[in-house]
Amino acid sequence: MILRIDHVGMVAADLKAAATGLRMLTMNPDEHDIVATYDVECQFWRREGDPTAIEIVTPAGPSSQVTGHLRRSGPGLHHVAFEVDDIVAELAVLRARGAVLVDDEPRPGGQPGLQIAFVHLGPATGLLVxxxxYAEPRVRPVAELPRQRQAVG
Structure with missing residues (x-):
């Protein structure tokens, strides 16, 4: 089950230059990872109290998975990430619904216990997901959150 939007990923050629823009939004750097599977360096930025992040992804070496994207499209939006409670099951659901799996099975992420997989939703959206x-979910599923009553009037 999809639990929430985890982060929005952007690609950049220069991590420090991209960070300047996020500082304009009063965001602060948080986690920093190298994901060897994709040969990328990732830095997450957040606003205080907000679990959703913006991730800056830059090439970490010559075989980086984002080098081609930068060459074709330049820096900018790359993907939207969703936290799930069962990544294997969610990959199967998305495949059955017609999504194109970039990763047929989960790969290790940049943090201990983190599993990740990329999926294209198709040409109608052009969205890479x-x-x-995480080893431990970051937030509870919406169905488990207490319901708030709406004021009438």
Whole structure:
């Protein structure tokens, strides 16, 4: 089950230059990872109290998975990531619904216990989605959150 939007990923050639823009939004750097599977360096930025992040992804070496994207499209939006509670099951659901799996099975992410997989939703959206499953979920599913009563009047 999809739990929430985890982060929005953007690609950049220069991590420090991209960070300047996020500082304009009063965001602060948080986690920093190297994901060897994709040969990328990732830095997450957040606003205080907000679990949703913006991720800056830059090439970490010559075989980086984002080098081609930068060459074709330049810096900018790359993907939207959703936290899931069962990444294997969610990949199967998305495949059955017609999504194109970039990763047929989860790969290790940049943090201990993190699993990730990328999926294209198709040409109608052009959206690349990343599924992320942490060793321990970061938030409870919406169905488990207490319901708030809406004021009438």
């Amino acid at each position: 990343e599924l992320v499953q």
